[in-house]
Amino acid sequence: MRPPAAVVEDYLKTIYQHTEWQPDDITPSQLAARLGLAPSTVTEMVKKLAAARLVTHKRYGSISLTPEGHAQAIAVVRRHRLIETWLVTEMGYTWDAVHDEAEILEHAISDRLLDAIDDRLGRPDRDPHGDPIPDAAGQTSRERFTLLSDAAAGHEGTVLRISDRDPELLRHLESRGIDVGTTLRVSAQHPLVVSVAGDSIDLTDDAGASIWVTA
Numbered sequence: 122m123r124p125p126a127a128v129v130e131d132y133l134k135t136i137y138q139h140t141e142w143q144p145d146d147i148t149p150s151q152l153a154a155r156l157g158l159a160p161s162t163v164t165e166m167v168k169k170l171a172a173a174r175l176v177t178h179k180r181y182g183s184i185s186l187t188p189e190g191h192a193q194a195i196a197v198v199r200r201h202r203l204i205e206t207w208l209v210t211e212m213g214y215t216w217d218a219v220h221d222e223a224e225i226l227e228h229a230i231s232d233r234l235l236d237a238i239d240d241r242l243g244r245p246d247r248d249p250h251g252d253p254i255p256d257a258a259g260q261t262s263r264e265r266f267t268l269l270s271d272a273a274a275g276h277e278g279t280v281l282r283i284s285d286r287d288p289e290l291l292r293h294l295e296s297r298g299i300d301v302g303t304t305l306r307v308s309a310q311h312p313l314v315v316s317v318a319g320d321s322i323d324l325t326d327d328a329g330a331s332i333w334v335t336a
Contacts, residue, residue, distance in 0.1 A: 127228040130197040131156065132166060133175060136186055137194035141252070142266070142282065142333055146183035195259040200227040200235055202248035202255075205285075207238045209249045216249040216295075217288035250291075251282030251301040251333070265336040270313065270329030277306040278334035290331060297322050305334065 135155050139147040147155075153163040167184060170176040175190035186194055204223040208214040214222070230238075236257070239245075246254055246262070253261040266281050280303045283294060298317050299305065308314040313324045 128166070129170070129175070130193065130228060132170060133186065133190055133194040134197045134201065136176065136184055137191065137198060142268075146185045148183050149178075152184060192259065195255045197227055199255040199257075199259075200230065202252055203235060203238055203242070203245075204230070205248045205250075206242055206245050206254065210242060216285070217291040219249065220285045220288070247301070249301070250285045251280070252285075266333045267336045268330065269307070269315075269324075269332040269334055270310070270326065272307045272310075272334060274307050274309050276334075277304070278336070279304050280332060280334055282333040284331040287327070287331065290328060294328065294332075299332070 132152070135152060136147055139145075139151065139155070149163055149167060150160060152167070153160045156163065167176060167178050170190070171178050174187055175193065176184050176186055178184045201223045204226045205219040208219045208222055209216055239257075244256070246256075248254055253263050255261050264281060267276070267278070272278070280299065280301050283291065283299075283301060285291065294300070298320070299315075299322070303317060306316040308316050308321060310329075313326065313329045315322050315324060
């Protein structure tokens with residue numbers, strides 16, 4: 122059984138991440154799907170989080186973080202992303218293999234070790250998947266972006282972020298030369314075709330919904 126504090130952190134982190142790259146607050150059903158839990162379980166936990174003043178939630182409505190909930194979410198997001206970056210940079214992990222390890226370690230390491238990792242890595246501001254790493258004050262920055270599936274034919278941009286939820290997709294994209302920092306041009310939508318360094322690449326709808334590029 123996971124410690125109660127870790128469970129709370131998982132909820133807050135998931136709520137925070139939902140609105141990082143799109144504007145709509147998360148719904149209870151979306152939260153349950155993201156966490157892989159029964160809706161009834163999520164409903165009870167959201168009530169506890171609301172009672173602790175970590176989230177606000179109206180019945181049948183969406184869920185949002187309070188300032189205190191946001192601060193706690195930022196802290197765990199910072200730990201997770203620094204750990205992912207450390208595992209890739211220092212420990213030889215590939216970018217498709219770090220998420221699950223970071224899910225465990227983010228609840229265990231001390232602030233002192235986290236600061237040492239941050240210093241060792243040179244205070245990075247992005248993790249291996251392009252997600253911004255909050256600094257010690259909880260601040261982040263990002264460029265203007267658009268989801269690849271929303272980009273019109275002819276749009277050219279740099280890949281800012283690739284979702285880490287599907288390791289197989291990460292491996293496929295890497296095999297086709299698509300990574301954070303890659304410049305690509307949208308040749309067509311439906312089906313999605315992009316051009317990378319002169320090569321034409323067919324991508325699935327799932328890939329288009331998992332890649333963010335500069336606007």
